[in-house]
Amino acid sequence: MKRKWRFIGMLTALTLLLVTMSSCGTKSALSDQNVLQNDIKSNTITWGVKADTKLFGLMDIKNSKVQGFEIDMAKALTKEILGKDGKAVFVPVTSQTRVPLLRNGNIDAIIATMTITPEREKQVDFTKSYFNAGQAILVKKGSPIHSVKDLNKKGAVVLGVTGSNSVQNIGTYAPKAKVLQLSDYAQALTALKSGQGQALTTDNGILFGMSVENPGYVVVGGSFTKEPYGIAVDQGQTKFKNRLNKALRAVEKDGTYNKILKKWFGNVKGFNYEEMKRS
Template identity: 85%
Template sequence: MRKRWRFIGLFSALALLLITMTSCGTKTALSDQDVLQTDVKDNTITWGVKADTKLFGLMDIKDSKVKGFEIDLAKAMTKEILGKNGKAVFVPVTSQTRVPLLRNGNIDAIMATMTINPERAKQVDFTKSYFDAGQAILVKKGSPIHSVKDLNKKGAIVLGVTGSNSVQNIGKFAPKAKVLQLSDYAQALTALKSGQGDALTTDNGILYGMSVENPNYVVVGGSFTNEPYGIAVNKGQTKFKNRLNKALTKVEKDGTYNKLLDKWFGHVKGFNYEEMKR
C-alpha cells in the first residue's frame, strides 16, 4: 500500500511541475483552440482523472495503469465520439491540479469526481451529471461518531482534501469541528489511520472505495449533501461539451453505463448503487 501512495504522490508532483512549466511558456494555450476539432484530427481525447480513488480511478501498481468506473466510462465515451479506433489518454490529477491543467490545455476534459456547483461553474463548463454522489464520513469501527452531527461534539478533527467542496460543507453541517486538509485521499486516509483525525469526509462513493480496501473503517450516518459529478471542460468549448453530453446519453441508453455501475459498485456492501442506474 505504501508503494501505491508513493506512486500517487509522484504523479501529483509531476502534475504540479507540468502546470508550472506550461504557465511559464509563451506558446498559446491549447485551451484556446477548438478542442473537439483537434481531438477528432488527432483521434485522441486526453482526460484528467483521479489515480488515488478506488472504484473511480486508482493506479494499479502491477501494470501502472489507472483503473475504475470513470476510466471505463471515459473510454466508452471516447469510442462513441471518435469511433472504435479512438484513443483515450489519461492524466492523473488531484482536486488542486485538475482545473489548472484544464486551463493550460494539458487535458481536454476532467472526469475526476468533480461535483457540479455554482462556484466551479464560474471557472469551467460542466456536462450533465454522470454520477449522483452525496457527502458522508468514514470512521474506524467502534468510533463514537455515528453521523455528521457527532462531529460537533468535543471539537472532533475532520480530515478532508484541499480543493474539494467537502471541507466547506463540514463548516455548514458541523461548525464546531476542526478541519485538517491534506493534498489527496491517500494522505487523508493515512492521517485517519494514524489518529490525526476522528473522521474523514468526502463523497460516499469515494469513502466506500476506501472501506473496501480497509474493512476496519466504515461509512456512517448516510449522505448529508447532494454531490452530482459532471465532466468539466474549458469555457467556450460548447461544441465539445455538447458532444460529450451526446456521448454520455448514448452510453446510458445502450446499457453500457449500467454495466459499468454493476462492474465497479455491484459488490460494494452498504452502497446503494441501484438507485443511480439510468
C-alpha cells in the first residue's frame, strides 16, 4: 500500500512539474507550429477534456473511457475535419491544468466546460460558443437557500473549484458569502455532502449532471450569469480555429449537434433542451 501511495505521489509531483514548466515564459510550445497541418498529417486531434464532470466528460470506471456531451462533440468535429478515419485522442484536464497543457503542446484544443471570458482571451483563442451555460447553485433538498441572493446571508459558505470563474462571480452576486475552493468537482460535491458548505456553484449544465447522480441534491434559483463555452486553441493558431468553427457550423447544420445534445440532456429534469437546440 505504501508503494502505491508513493507512486501516486511521484506521479502527481511530475504532473505539477510539467504544468509549472509549461507555464514559465510568455511564448508557448505551439506558437511556431501549424497545429492544423500537424493534425492532418497524423490524422489525429488531441483534445483536453474533463473526466470528472457528469454529462460533459466523465471517466467510466468499467472501461476507463471518458464519456459525455463534449466527448461526442469532439469526435464529431474530428470526423468533420479529418474524415471518417480521423482519430480523437482525449487527455483529462482540470480547470487549473488545461491552459498550461495547451500552451505546452500536450493537447491541441480544449473542450472542457471552458467559458469564453475577456481574461482568458488574453491567453488563448476561442471558437464560437458550442454550449450556452449559465451559473447556478446546487443545494441539498429542503435547504433554506433558494437562490444566489440567499447566499449573501452572513456566514453562508459556497463551494467552488479553483481556476473557474464561478468563484469570482460569487464575489459579485453574493459578496457577503464565504467561498471555499476545491481542486475539482468531485471534491466540491463531497464537501457539500459533508456539510462544509451550504451550496455548490458552477455552470448549470455541470450541476444538472451532479443532481442526476445525486437525487438528494437540486439545482435552484435559475441561472444568474451567462457562461458560453468555447473550444480553446493556442494563440496564433488561426487556421485551426477557423477550421473548428467551420466544423461546428457543419455539425449544427446537419443535425449532429442536436442529436448529441438530446442524447445527454434530453431527459435531464430542469434542463431546457428545446431552448438549447441549434438549427
